[in-house]
Amino acid sequence: MPGGRLNHEDRGQIAAGLAEGLQYAEIARRLDRPTSTISREVLHNGGRHAYRADQAHRATEGRARRRKPVRPPRATSTPDAYGRDREAVRDFERQFTETMSRTGLPPMMARVLSCLMTSDAGELTAAELVQRLEVSPASISKAVGYLGQLGLVRRERDPRRRRERYVIDDDVWYRACAREVQICETWAASAKLGAEVLGAGTPAGTRLRQMGEFFTLVGRDMAQAAEHWRHIFAAQGKSPSG
16 A cells, blocks of 8 residues: 555565665655655665565564553643643743753753742742752752852842742842943953054954954943833832842
8 A cells, every 4th residue: 555554565575676676766666655665664674785575574563562652641730829730830941941051051050040030939948949950959059159150149048047048139130231241341441451452553453452342332232221121120110229
C-alpha cells in the first residue's frame, strides 16, 4: 500500500533492486513509494552493500517494540490560592529561566531570579530557595551573591527568624538600569582618557574617542529613560529610589 509501512515483501524487493544495482529512485518507482522512504530504509539498515531484507525487517520490528508508549494527557493540577494552574505556573518558570539563560545569565542565577520574580511575596529565604529549586545552600549563596552585584536581588535580615531573606524590589529594573548607566560613564571616561594619551589624530586615538562618545550617549539615553519610568512609577503611587 503506497504510503504505508514497509512489509517483509517490500524489503525483499528493495534487496533485489539493490542487488541489480538500481538507484533508490528506480526501486521507489517499482514499489510506488517516495524515494526518501527507500533511502532511509537502506541507510538505517546497513547501507547499500550490507542491506538484508530479513535483518532489516527484524530490526524495524524490534525498534517498534522498544518505542515508549504515548503518555496520557496530563491531569489538570489543582489551582493555587489565586486560582492559577500550578503546573502552568511551573511551566512558565522553566520557560522564563531558559529565556534568561539564552540571553546570557548563568543557569543557576537564572533559576534563582526566576523563582524570586514569580514569587508573589517577591522574597524568599535561602532555605525556601533550596527547597523549591532542589539545590545546595552553597549554590543559592553563590547565585544570590552574583545577582546582588548586578543590583537585581537585595539581602535583608529577618530579625524575628535570625536569617537572611532575598528580596526583589519593585524598583529592581530602575536600580539595574542606574548601574548600567554608571558602567557606561566609566567606559566613556576611560576611552576619552585613552584618546588623549594616544593622540586624537591617530587611528587608535580616533577609535577610543568614538568609543567614548558612544558610551556617553548610550549612558545619557539610558538615564533619561530610567528617569522617565521613575516618574510614571511614582504617579502610580510608588516611589522608586534614585
